[in-house]
Amino acid sequence: MTAQREAVQVTGIGLIAPNGLGLEEYWKAVLEGRSGIGTLDRFDAARYPARLAGQIDGFDAADHLPSRLLPQTDVSTRYALVAADWALADAGIEPGAYADYDMGVVTSNASGGFEFTHREFHKLWSQGPGAVSVYESYAWFYAVNTGQISIRNGLRGPGSALVAEQAGGLDALGHARRTVLRGTPMVVTGGVDSALDPWGWVAQISGGRLSTATDPHRGYLPFDTHARGYVPGEGGAILVLEAAGAAAARGAPHLHGEIAGYATTFDPPPGSPRPPGLRRAAELALADAGLTPDDIDVVFADAAGVPDLDRVEAEALRGLFGPCGVPVTAPKTLTGRLYSGGGPVDVCTALLALRDAVIPPTAGTTEVPEEYRIDLVRGAPRPGPLSAALVLARGRWGFNSALVVRTARTP
Template sequence: MSVLVTGVGLIAPNGTGPQPYWTATLEGRSGIGVLSRFDVSRYPVRLAGEIRDFDAAAHLPGRLLPQTDVSTRYALVAADRALADAAIEPGAYADYDMGVVTGNGQGGFEFTHREFHKLWSRGPEKVSVYESFAWFYAVNTGQISIRNQLRGPSSALVTEQAGGLDAIGHARRTVRRGTPMVVTGGVDSAFDPWGWVSQISGGRLTTSDDPARAYLPFGSDASGHVPGEGGAILILEDAATAAERGAPHVYGEIAGYASTFDPAPGTGRPPGLRRAAELALDDAGLTPADIDVVFADAAGTPDLDRTEAEAISALFGPHGIPVTAPKALTGRLCSGGGPLDVVTALLAVREGVIPPTYGTDGVPEEYGIDLVRGAPRETPVRAALVLARGRWGFNSAVVVRGAGGGRDD
């Protein structure tokens, strides 16, 4: 059964909506700058991929604003746009034929920080009753479901940076089990002081103050990543029912998915990223020769970049396939990063263009990868492999291809 992407809604630091984001990505317009939500001048990390000029009140009813964290507001708006893009209106499907599966890795940090400050300074009676769920990892799934009356099978995945791909994979499985339409993807944000310190404590953020040279995936001068916020929401539909209802357009197919977990340190066994990629290819019924580009996880630290490069070169051969990391322009979006890469990959398939990895100007030869740098590379793209890794050993891979290339099994 082919599972198609029929709608997309995205909110990223360098563009809102597929076309503005795609144009910015090809032109190298970055969304990375000094974080403006609060004064970061005394912090060791100051740069972020921040979404600016977003007015939630212009997009959402006032009753939702007091009960939602900024990340949930992004998710609700992205879901609204994805459903509109797919032309799914009330009555298009029965309520129980529509589900929601999202990934989330950070929860409602900003909301919780504000309410805990009230608790400590003003007492428990001043804490919002919405704190009981606004912080929770499943809140985006819940709020999207309630707002759009989607009562079908729903869930939330919490695997950090891999979570968005895991959500898409689970949504695909849900469609193949009989739910005609599922809203899926991932959105994250943690740019309040509490969330900021939490991310810094992870030890993987760059301390560079130069937005153009801070996040250098696979670069010789890589020093860590820049954190970002936002993500993407996709509409997945069974191909037959999408055709029956007259879906206005199809971005492509979620052709394969797999996830693995790294072995415990000290066992001597290899990391699980390559195995995840192999399983996803097998799930799609494809071989490495059928893939035209890899959208890398691109951790931005030498050790993790080297590990990913080894997995890619082992699977495709040294310099055997173009590799790219457009997230150099947005930062790493936690669970939102994978879905944004999936959308980018689908656009690359549609347009026949591989977006480059801006900023990185030198790749260690021992990495053995063909990193697309400097300018977009025009080439036919039939299928793409998207990789993501979460902290503590999560690995996920998704294969996308153009519509019409699916199997009927």
């Protein structure tokens, strides 16, 4: 970020993950190495080749949302609404803090309302069109989380929705930051996904990248010699971004950190002699933040868990930072890949790492190929001073996103 631009600060966080409901519960689980990955039990998955998932247990939407919202929302939208409530409460934003047109919403979603749609399509096929819920017209849609958060909280400013699979969550944060820099004082942003019903599960298996392991502790092993795919999960995070001056003027109770830089690139088509775009995205994000590779204290990796993709990411990190030039971690091995929710959760984890001066480890991974030459944090948390982190994410079909966070500066 150049000196002429006002800082965009994270003043509120709401996080829902397989290993923790709420920011501090999740962080405690990460530092303790407590996993939320287990055998999928939402339905009988025994006949499917992949059976591990990061499931959210112990969450009852009826405990958090009005009963009128339950018939019209998919499980992913319920997560998003509750996470948004938690984020706004954490930010201390009450009615009247801003005019309604000064508050925007930018979210990302990769799966849509899979569970809701599967249920309503089953009604269509078995009972006829008259049995289908009228809410199906929008409950399935990728933009529904933006709309529902906006309606519930009276946020009438700029609204957007982005779709870029695993990279989409960082894109949402990057676009929200841009929206703040253009003059909207506060934006609610992030990503949440859930597709753990039979239809959604088959769709994920068809991508060919899911791990077929049966041991939850060995199912998702990014950057490991034994990497054979990833474990999917559900959940995500919603953040409140504010212009530093506006946050200071209203006396924001928390300054979790600053979104300092962002960039996105696309991979060249298959067979092209040009290199993948991940390193370029990282370089552009650092330039946007006004930082150099030497300023980055830790990288939160995309960590695909697919050997070819891990190799590409390791090469990008090695080229940008030098061999073993920066600590790298992937705490998402405790949750699974959360698609649009993955990037925002990684950003929250990075902000917590900066706050507490500790890098969480990559659980499960034990044997990193020597040719990768990356300093992957394993085994136990690594303490040390931290001031800036780079978060990476890649989406299927060539999306690359990079986002830089750093400790908050007072205006």
